[in-house]
Amino acid sequence: MAVAHASHLTTGCLFRVIFKEVGFFKRSWCAGFKTVRGCSSLSGPHTFLSASHTGNERSELLSRYDSLVCSASLQEDAQQRTALYHLEQLNSVMTDYNNIPMYLPPPKACSLKNQFTNDSEQEKTPKSGGREADRRVKPSRPEDILSNAKYCENDTHEGVPKPQPPCGYYIYGDVGTGKTMLMDLFYSCVKNGRKKRVHFNAFMLDVHRRIHKLKQSLPKRRIGKMTMYDPIFPVAMGIAEEICLICFDEFQVVDIADAMILKQLFEGLFKCGVVVVATSNRPPEELYKNGLQRAAFVPFIGVLKKHCHAINLKTGKDYRTIEMELAGRLYNISSEPDAENVVNTLFEELAFRQNDVTRPRVLKVHGREVTLSRTCGTIADCTFQELCERPLGAGDYLEIAQRFDTVIIRNVPQLQVGMKDQARRFITLIDNFYDQKVRVVMLADAPLDYLFDQGPMTGEEARDRLMLDELGLTDEASRRLTLFTAEEESFACQRTLSRLTEMQTEQYWMRGDRSKK
Structure with a gap:
């Protein structure tokens, strides 16, 4: 590979190349794809562009895409433009979306401390006053967490059936087809402060820590008495109180401990109104392929497809391997x-x-x-x-x-x-x-x-x-x-x-x- 053998630059040239000023996304990749059936039917690439999307009406997401195309940072691609149009529909919904009023318990309910936000984000959380601050107060008793979880599991809100939250997206394809680029554009355009982007592995590590912390906080079981409790849904509820949109990079399942809890965890997230957008190298049907006890994992696939449109980003090319200017001899x-x-x-x-x-x-x-x-x-x-x-x-x-x-x-x-x-x-x-x-x-x-x-x-x-x-x-x-x-x-x-x-x-x-x- 030319990249591997790029050894002809002198050391002096190396530093001049590495440290000179350049713009972002120069000669970046782009990718086309076709859509497939997800939680609702997605049509062919030419049927998405409605009349409302023509003329002077321009979405922010597509405007940024056009800007990158005009600057020659991206190549024009009709299929990619179509996919971004759908992501923009979700973006417009997410601007004013909040899962707290409809899907979560009254204000005194609370969540476990957010483990995957950094310290600076936690310091910005209001200490007192306001509805958001009330929702971050830790419950006085561990049993409150379980009672609040039962409230959330109820499919009705004040006697009225809860509406379905907006459908998310599950974008999959081969390596280098531009999944991360689409996620970058979408996430940067979402104007909702209750959003989080996280690598899937880091997210699952956080989930297991939360489960362990909740188990430790619950009262000890008395001799002769069996106390049954489920820690997974309360953990999902705690996450839902912190965010209403979560974007996953590299959604993959290789660990049996993760595989066994995903259905219950994501059912909890969706019941609490969390919207999921994810990228993956695998279609939903091939997640945890050949995994141990996969039969117990398969129901999760149905849950995922019910709440997320599946988009196949299959171009047959790895855009990272297309010749781009090297930073030097790295x-x-x-x-x-x-x-x-x-x-x-x-x-x-x-x-x-x-x-x-x-x-x-x-x-x-x-x-x-x-x-x-x-x-x-x-x-x-x-x-x-x-x-x-x-x-x-x-x-x-x-x-x-x-x-x-x-x-x-x-x-x-x-x-x-x-x-x-x-x-x-x-x-x-x-x-x-x-x-x-x-x-x-x-x-x-x-x-x-x-x-x-x-x-x-x-x-x-x-x-x-x-x-x-x-x-x-x-x-x-x-x-x-x-x-x-x-x-x-x-x-x-x-x-x-x-x-x-x-x-x-x-x-x-x-x-x-x-x-x-």
């Missing part, structure tokens, strides 16, 4: 004679611009300490071993992404089949960095095209195959066991390579510069 191969010197020089140049000294940094994540051996201001110089060979997860990578805008990753090996744990951590790392627009510089053993080696079975895969043979399981049975299938990993690898390609472009690099924000 992906380096260790076998090249000057590779390490280029990375060292880049760190020194970036560190010189920081008001800090080069030092180790200790991050506290959920009561644990994560040490990074070499940092300077918002720059972290790490090794693959530090980031992916220690037992770190999405929460740790999210904390790093929020603290640093540029991360150097050294000693990245060719990720072979037997390195499944390290590969999964690396994929999660890049997902979190991409979502937070973190700039990445890599020093790897293999070109980007060959970073993930899909070679013959070795190590762990061979042991898995032997276990299957000893159990007498057929190939069809093995494909149904997530433990023994590489389908999800293969798809995730493609997404990671696509994102690493885009992360080397000039437009991505400049967007990630937090010193200008």
